[in-house]
Structures are given as structure tokens and as C-alpha cells.
Amino acid sequence: MSVIISTLIAILVLGSMALVFGAILGFASVKFHVEGDPLAEQLDALLPQTQCGQCGYPGCKPYAEAVANGEAINKCAPGGEDTIKKIADLLGVEVQPLDENHEADNTPKVAFIIEEDCIGCTKCIQACPVDAILGTTKQMHTIIADECTGCDLCVDPCPVDCIVMIPIAQTPQNWQWDLNNIPVVQLD
Amino acid sequence: MASVIERIKRGHFGTFHGGIHPPQQKFLTSDKPIRAVSIPEQLILPLQQHIGIPAELQVKVGDKVLKGQILTHSVHPMAVPIHAPTSGTITAIKNAVIAHPSGLSELCLFITPDGEDKWRPRHICTDFNQLSNNQLIEKISASGIAGMGGAGFPTQVKVSTREDIQYLIINAAECEPYITADDLLIREHSPSILDGINILDNILSPKHILIGIEDNKPEAIKALQQATAENEKINVCVLPTKYPTGGEKQLIQILTGQEVPAGVLPSSLGIVMQNIATCFAIADAVINDIPLIKRVVTVSGQALEKPQNVWSLLGTPVGFLLAQCGYLNKDKKHIIMGGPMMGYSLPTDQVPVVKTTNCILAPTEKEISSPYSTGSKEVECIRCGQCSDVCPSQLLPQELQWSAKAKDQQQLAILNLFDCIECGACAYVCPSQIPLVHYYRIAKSEIRQQKQLDIKAEHAKVRFEARKERLARDKIAREEKHKAAADARKARMNSGSTAGNNEKSAVAAALARVRAKKAGQVESAKSAVPATPENGQKSQVAAAIARAKAKKIAAKTNPATEATSTVNNVTSKTESPTDDKKAKIAAAVAKAKAKKLAEKSLTSIENISIVKKEVNEALSSDAETKKSADDKKTKIAAAVAKAKAKKLASQKEKSITSVENSSASNKVIITETEAKNPADVKKAKIAAAVAKAKAKKIASQQEKSEST
Numbered sequence: 001m002s003v004i005i006s007t008l009i010a011i012l013v014l015g016s017m018a019l020v021f022g023a024i025l026g027f028a029s030v031k032f033h034v035e036g037d038p039l040a041e042q043l044d045a046l047l048p049q050t051q052c053g054q055c056g057y058p059g060c061k062p063y064a065e066a067v068a069n070g071e072a073i074n075k076c077a078p079g080g081e082d083t084i085k086k087i088a089d090l091l092g093v094e095v096q097p098l099d100e101n102h103e104a105d106n107t108p109k110v111a112f113i114i115e116e117d118c119i120g121c122t123k124c125i126q127a128c129p130v131d132a133i134l135g136t137t138k139q140m141h142t143i144i145a146d147e148c149t150g151c152d153l154c155v156d157p158c159p160v161d162c163i164v165m166i167p168i169a170q171t172p173q174n175w176q177w178d179l180n181n182i183p184v185v186q187l188d
Numbered sequence: 189m190a191s192v193i194e195r196i197k198r199g200h201f202g203t204f205h206g207g208i209h210p211p212q213q214k215f216l217t218s219d220k221p222i223r224a225v226s227i228p229e230q231l232i233l234p235l236q237q238h239i240g241i242p243a244e245l246q247v248k249v250g251d252k253v254l255k256g257q258i259l260t261h262s263v264h265p266m267a268v269p270i271h272a273p274t275s276g277t278i279t280a281i282k283n284a285v286i287a288h289p290s291g292l293s294e295l296c297l298f299i300t301p302d303g304e305d306k307w308r309p310r311h312i313c314t315d316f317n318q319l320s321n322n323q324l325i326e327k328i329s330a331s332g333i334a335g336m337g338g339a340g341f342p343t344q345v346k347v348s349t350r351e352d353i354q355y356l357i358i359n360a361a362e363c364e365p366y367i368t369a370d371d372l373l374i375r376e377h378s379p380s381i382l383d384g385i386n387i388l389d390n391i392l393s394p395k396h397i398l399i400g401i402e403d404n405k406p407e408a409i410k411a412l413q414q415a416t417a418e419n420e421k422i423n424v425c426v427l428p429t430k431y432p433t434g435g436e437k438q439l440i441q442i443l444t445g446q447e448v449p450a451g452v453l454p455s456s457l458g459i460v461m462q463n464i465a466t467c468f469a470i471a472d473a474v475i476n477d478i479p480l481i482k483r484v485v486t487v488s489g490q491a492l493e494k495p496q497n498v499w500s501l502l503g504t505p506v507g508f509l510l511a512q513c514g515y516l517n518k519d520k521k522h523i524i525m526g527g528p529m530m531g532y533s534l535p536t537d538q539v540p541v542v543k544t545t546n547c548i549l550a551p552t553e554k555e556i557s558s559p560y561s562t563g564s565k566e567v568e569c570i571r572c573g574q575c576s577d578v579c580p581s582q583l584l585p586q587e588l589q590w591s592a593k594a595k596d597q598q599q600l601a602i603l604n605l606f607d608c609i610e611c612g613a614c615a616y617v618c619p620s621q622i623p624l625v626h627y628y629r630i631a632k633s634e635i636r637q638q639k640q641l642d643i644k645a646e647h648a649k650v651r652f653e654a655r656k657e658r659l660a661r662d663k664i665a666r667e668e669k670h671k672a673a674a675d676a677r678k679a680r681m682n683s684g685s686t687a688g689n690n691e692k693s694a695v696a697a698a699l700a701r702v703r704a705k706k707a708g709q710v711e712s713a714k715s716a717v718p719a720t721p722e723n724g725q726k727s728q729v730a731a732a733i734a735r736a737k738a739k740k741i742a743a744k745t746n747p748a749t750e751a752t753s754t755v756n757n758v759t760s761k762t763e764s765p766t767d768d769k770k771a772k773i774a775a776a777v778a779k780a781k782a783k784k785l786a787e788k789s790l791t792s793i794e795n796i797s798i799v800k801k802e803v804n805e806a807l808s809s810d811a812e813t814k815k816s817a818d819d820k821k822t823k824i825a826a827a828v829a830k831a832k833a834k835k836l837a838s839q840k841e842k843s844i845t846s847v848e849n850s851s852a853s854n855k856v857i858i859t860e861t862e863a864k865n866p867a868d869v870k871k872a873k874i875a876a877a878v879a880k881a882k883a884k885k886i887a888s889q890q891e892k893s894e895s896t
Binding site: 044047048049050051059060061119121129130131132147149159160170171172174175176 | 286288290292294630633634637640641644645646647648649651652654655656658874876877878880881
């Protein structure tokens with residue numbers, strides 16, 4: 001008899017403890033709810049933000065959303081392999097080579113308008129995803145080089161082919177060390 | 189703090205972690221006075237010789253400049269001006285190889301000296317104690333002084349700190365091997381240096397002034413002690429020789445015992461450090477009104493016959509100085525700018541001396557082997573740990589190396605890569621001869637680049653979002669505008685005013701026309717099988733009646749409006765010519781109508797036949813009228829038509845050729861511009877553009893049709 005009573009007491013005690021802790025946990029999860037960084041946001045942060053649309057989506061964020069919903073991770077040409085690797089790390093999937101349909105050349109470039117040829121049609125202005133082209137109807141246009149992401153989207157709409165993509169020149173400011181340093185040798 | 193000074197006065201100094209004792213090699217130049225060298229044939233002045241941004245050019249090619257004349261100017265605190273080192277002519281302003289490890293080119297001023305060395309007017313200041321702090325800082329700023337120890341931080345920024353300064357530290361440690369420029373400067377010009385220190389004392393008013401100097405310069409120490417004997421505030425601190433004592437953070441730690449945290453400027457700890465050569469330049473600038481146009485450079489190395497310290501004008505090509513010191517090693521030009529520990533190899537001997545150049549080394553192959561001739565002797569890391577023993581920043585060089593090779597930027601940040609001062613002590617002791625600093629420099633520049641890209645990406649994102657928002661806003665605004673316009677129109681029409689009625693009737697007429705057409709179409713469709721010309725004509729007649737009615741209403745409501753006036757004009761015009769013309773017009777109208785009808789009622793072939801019949805009818809009527817009219821007239825009309833056709837053909841040809849031209853090459857366009865006037869070219873280009881657009885359209889349509 002006493003065995004049954006003590007078993008009942010044990011069940012009662014443990015049960016009530018479980019209830020109390022469950023209530024505490026439930027309360028805490030509501031009270032201290034953290035708005036987690038949605039996956040698409042994190043993916044968007046990894047993309048190069050050129051807004052070039054080479055992935056087939058109208059900008060980096062739509063592609064990030066698509067990747068979050070299962071789209072292939074290897075469609076970002078400007079990001080190249082580095083970006084693919086970062087996305088793979090984030091999603092915990094295999095690294096894939098860049099999609100064959102996309103250009104592998106991702107050297108940073110900046111658009112340049114040959115201004116004497118520009119007829120002022122504003123087509124490039126409408127195409128630019130970051131509003132980096134200055135100009136208006138029948139006025140010469142020019143590119144704000146600092147704002148240009150080098151996405152290439154203005155080149156195609158130009159009816160007179162006056163936009164060229166120029167690779168960004170190397171300067172002492174953006175130069176990467178690639179020389180051997182000076183080896184110092186112990187003298188006799 | 190009192191205890192710190194007492195400790196210093198007793199000659200007890202702190203120390204920093206690690207450090208090395210490389211062979212000094214100072215004997216090569218320390219026993220000879222500073223030599224004045226002649227003015228070279230050409231001076232090359234990079235616009236930027238310091239950390240920060242270049243100032244704006246004030247001169248142009250062909251200008252004659254006087255010694256000390258300002259060449260660039262800016263109000264930006266991080267932009268330091270440069271001055272003409274001697275009088276002469278500016279022969280070019282172009283890109284040239286600058287004193288930078290990359291060997292890349294930047295904008296330089298080329299001055300050909302006239303040999304007169306003629307000064308601009310100078311204002312010599314007899315007593316700098318009477319100048320205010322702002323005047324002193326203004327003079328320093330206008331003289332283009334940047335830190336002369338190696339980094340080249342603008343001095344005016346350092347001295348205009350608002351912090352309460354405890355210690356002004358004068359860096360005379362000169363810890364790198366070979367270099368004796370500061371040593372000789374102290375020995376020969378200690379009074380001027382003292383003036384410079386006093387000027388800094390006036391500006392910053394520190395509690396104590398400490399001069400840090402290594403004990404391997406006994407003569408300089410003696411000179412300094414003599415010069416500062418009367419000044420209680422100044423302490424000459426003789427420090428044990430150890431590399432890198434001259435590092436800013438290391439010297440602060442030795443003298444004050446304080447460690448400067450990462451990412452914190454010493455001024456926030458109440459400490460300002462100036463190089464001793466900078467003090468001399470300040471004295472020259474404030475007292476003698478001499479801007480920074482020359483400096484002492486140690487030209488050393490065993491490949492030289494006469495290694496010596498020289499007074500070099502800024503902009504002097506390195507090759508000129510080496511020639512003055514008897515440079516032997518003609519074939520293997522391995523020249524180092526800076527010391528052997530932190531310097532870099534130069535790509536050419538035409539690199540100019542700049543404000544931060546304290547040493548030029550021309551070593552023999554045995555002394556310091558050239559990285560170009562020997563290649564890398566690097567072998568695998570044996571994990572001996574000597575590098576971390578000598579690191580003055582207490583980092584883990586070996587770990588850093590692994591992460592740098594693996595490009596693991598997160599791990600590098602954890603290992604505090606950016607605290608590395610690139611002193612080279614780790615690479616010096618490495619038994620595997622791993623060029624450790626080299627890896628750190630690459631990693632650092634990669635991280636910096638990545639940061640820049642991240643900032644740019646963030647910026648692009650913001651702009652992209654802003655654009656999207658703008659487009660959405662514009663769309664809503666447009667829709668609202670259209671809606672408002674439509675509402676206004678409706679209100680106007682319902683208001684009962686004459687203009688409103690006029691509009692209303694126009695709308696009614698248009699509606700009637702549409703209805704009539706629809707009716708005609710329906711009828712013609714209905715009577716698909718028993719299609720007779722009467723049916724088509726019936727609908728046409730109905731439409732015509734509707735139109736006439738509409739016109740009548742319009743004319744009635746307001747005969748003064750433009751619409752009706754144009755209608756009147758048209759009618760009057762049509763009435764005035766001969767019957768022949770009238771008939772032609774009628775025929776043309778009939779033709780056009782027939783065509784329209786054909787387009788709309790393509791549902792059955794019969795309809796087409798109707799149209800054909802109609803057309804035939806119209807043509808026959810046309811022919812009848814023609815018969816009645818003059819033969820000549822028709823001939824003229826035909827000729828005109830032919831001429832028009834020709835014109836069109838030639839225009840087409842033109843556009844085609846211009847398309848070919850533009851696509852061929854720019855050169856063709858250039859020749860075309862020479863041949864024709866610019867307006868023609870532009871026309872042709874526009875024509876080409878139109879042609880291209882059409883071609884694109886066709887191509888895309890074809891693609892579409894193929895895909896479907």
C-alpha cells in the first residue's frame with residue numbers, strides 16, 4: 001500500500017514540477033521572443049548587390065529569397081566562387097561551380113558613357129538599378145562612377161552603343177600586396 | 189604620474205614584449221657629416237606624399253615657380269600641400285612611378301630647376317613665443333609638414349588635438365639598422381630641434397616632454413643633453429637598443445608603461461608623439477618660413493663607395509642620390525627605400541625622395557639578397573614558436589600565417605591581425621625563412637578591400653531599394669493624376685458649360701462611331717455567306733451618317749472651337765479644288781476605309797472578296813473621274829510619286845550604309861565626321877540607332893516565334 005502511495009506522490013510531484021517548468025518555459029519563449037534574422041536577409045547580405053539580374057531575378061534580394069526557397073546557389077556571376085562558397089556555408093550544402101550559362105568573368109568594372117555619341121534617349125537611365133546615371137531627355141548622360149555597380153544592364157538598351165564597361169584601374173590605394181618582402185640575411 | 193617621471197629620472201624604463209637585435213650597420217654612415225648635394229636636373233614631386241588625400245593643384249605646365257612656392261592647396265585637414273623645392277619651370281604633370289611598394293604610378297609634378305635657387309619672399313619670425321597657437325598651427329599646416337618618421341601622418345592633425353596632453357614624446361629612437369639620418373640631424377642641428385620642441389610645447393602645453401633615444405647614439409645623446417640642460421620639463425631618455433623601440437606603441441610602453449589599446453589614438457591617452465626630424469621641420473617652418481622641401485636621407489649599403497647622409501631636396505630621383513654616393517652595382521639594381529626591416533624594393537631608380545623617405549639602401553647581394561634574383565627560400569613552418577617570442581605586439585605570428593594562407597578572415601580578426609605593426613621581427617627570426625609579414629600585408633589588404641566592397645554593396649542595396657520605392661511612388665502618383673484628370677473631365681462635362689458640352693458631344697460622337705463600326709462588323713460577319721457589296725456599303729453608310737451627325741452636333745454646340753474650325757478648313761479645302769481632286773480624295777478615303785474594314789473583318793475569306801470588290805469599284809470610279817480630268821495631271825502625279833519613291837530608297841540606302849559604318853569601327857565614323865558635317869553624322873547615327881532598334885525588335889520577335 002505504502003508503495004502505491006509513494007509512487008503516486010512521486011508521479012504527482014514530478015507531474016506538478018513538469019507543469020510548473022513547462023509554464024515557465026512557455027512564458028519565457030513568448031516574453032523573450034527574438035525576431036530571428038530571416039534566411040533571405042542573411043543570404044542577401046552575402047550577395048554583391050550589383051543588382052545585375054544575371055541570375056534571372058530582378059535584383060539581389062529577389063534572388064536571395066529564391067535561394068531561401070530552394071533555388072540553385074550558383075547563379076550569381078559577379079559574386080563568383082567566393083559568394084557561392086559563402087552561401088553554401090550558410091545553407092550547409094555542397095559548393096557548386098558557377099552556372100555554365102553565366103559569364104565567369106567577374107573582374108570589377110565600371111560603366112562609361114562616350115559622351116559625344118550619347119543622343120540623350122534616357123534608356124540607360126531607366127535600366128540602371130541603382131540610379132547611377134545622370135541626364136535627361138535629349139541631354140547628354142553621364143555615369144556617377146562611385147555609384148556604379150558594374151552590372152552591365154545599361155549597355156544593352158543603348159541604341160547607339162555609346163556605353164562601355166571599363167575595368168577598374170589599380171591604384172596604390174586598392175593595390176593588393178603581391179611582392180616578396182625584403183629578406184634580411186644575418187651577416188658574418 | 190610623478191612616479192613615472194621619477195622612475196624615468198632614475199633611468200629605469202619599462203620594456204615591450206619580444207624585440208630583436210639585428211646587426212646595426214650604422215657605422216657605414218654615422219661617422220660622416222650630412223652632405224649637401226647639388227640640385228638634380230629634374231625633380232619629380234608626387235602630389236600625395238603622406239597618409240590622407242592629395243591637395244588640389246595650383247599650378248599648370250609651363251609655370252615658372254620660385255623656391256618654396258606652394259604647388260597644391262586644400263582646406264581638408266588630411267590633405268597636405270607640397271612646395272617647389274627649388275626655382276624652375278614645371279615641365280609636365282603626369283603619372284609617374286611613386287615611392288610605393290606596388291610600383292604603381294600616380295600624378296606627379298615635374299620641375300626642371302633653373303639653377304638660380306631663388307626664394308619666394310619669406311617672413312622670418314624672430315620670436316615664435318608671440319604667436320598664438322592658431323597662428324603656429326596655421327604655419328605648420330601651410331608648410332606641408334607630415335610625420336617624417338615613415339608613416340607620414342599630417343602633423344597639423346596631430347598638433348590640433350583637443351585632449352589634455354600629459355606627455356609629449358619626441359621619437360629619436362631610430363631603431364632600424366643602417367639608418368642614421370636622425371642621429372646626424374641631432375648632432376648638427378640640436379638648437380633648431382630644441383626650437384621645434386618648444387613650439388610644440390607652446391601648442392600642446394604637455395606636462396612633460398620625453399625624448400626617447402637609443403643608447404647606440406652617444407654623440408647625439410650628448411648634444412641633446414647639452415641643449416636641454418636648462419629646460420627642466422624636457423627629459424632625455426636613453427633607452428637600451430632593441431628593435432622596434434621606435435614603434436609608436438612600443439616607445440609609449442617603454443616610457444610611460446601604458447599600452448595603447450587597439451584602435452585607439454595615443455592622444456586619447458594624453459600622449460602625442462612626434463619624430464625628431466618633424467621637430468626640425470616645424471622649427472624651420474615657423475621661424476625661417478621654410479616649408480618642407482628637403483630632408484636628411486641616409487644613403488647606405490655596401491654596394492656604395494661613399495655611403496653618407498645627404499640633404500636631399502624632395503623630388504630628387506633615387507638614382508641621382510645613389511650616383512652622388514658612388515653606386516657600383518650597375519647590373520643588379522636592388523634598391524630599397526626605407527630600412528631593411530620595413531622598407532620595400534623599388535622598381536626603378538627614377539622613384540623620387542618624398543617626405544617620408546628616411547633611407548635609401550643599395551645593398552650587395554651578400555648583404556641583403558634581392559627577392560628578384562634568388563626567389564623564395566621559404567620552407568614549411570616547423571612550429572618552433574620563435575616568432576611569437578619576438579613579436580612586439582604579443583600576437584601569434586605562426587597562427588596568423590596559417591589563417592592568412594587559408595584566407596580565414598574571421599580567424600584573422602580573432603587573432604588581431606590589425607594590431608600587427610609589420611615590423612618584420614617574426615620574419616627575421618624565422619628559421620624556415622617564411623616571409624611572414626608579406627602574408628600579413630596581403631591578408632590586411634584583402635580584408636580592407638572586402639570592407640570597401642561590403643560598404644559599396646550596402647550602399648548599392650540602399651540605392652536599389654530607394655529606386656524601387658521611387659518607382660512605386662511614381663506609379664501611384666501617375667495613377668492618381670490620371671484619375672484626377674478623368675474626374676475633372678467628368679465634372680466639367682456634367683457642369684453644363686459650353687466647353688464641357690463640346691467635349692461631351694465629341695465623346696458621344698466617338699462612341700457613336702465605335703458603335704456604328706461594331707454594327708457594321710457584326711452585320712458583315714452575319715452575312716458571311718450571302719456576302720454582297722451592298723452589305724458592306726450599308727454599314728459604311730451607317731457609319732458615315734453617324735459621323736456626319738456627330739459633326740453636326742459638334743458644329744452646333746460651339747462653332748468657334750478649334751475642332752470645328754479645322755473641320756471647316758478641311759471642308760473648304762476640299763471644296764476649292766477641281767472635281768478631279770475631289771474624286772481622288774473620295775477614292776482615297778474609300779480605299780482607306782476598305783483597308784480598315786479588311787483588317788477588322790478578316791474572319792472570312794468572303795469578306796476579303798467584298799473588300800476587293802469595293803476596292804475595284806473605288807478604282808473604277810477613280811478611273812472614270814480620271815478620264816474626265818486632264819491626262820497631264822495624272823502624269824505629274826505619277827512623276828511626283830516616283831520622285832518620292834526614289835527619295836525613300838536613297839534614304840534607306842543611306843541608313844544602311846551608316847549602319848555598316850557604325851558597326852565597322854570608330855575609325856570609319858571618324859573619317860565620316862571629317863567628310864560630312866557633324867549634323868549629318870548625328871542624323872546618320874540616329875538613323876542607325878533606329879535601324880538597330882528595328883533589327884532588335886525583329887530578332888526578338890523571331891526568337892519569340894521560334895520559342896513558341
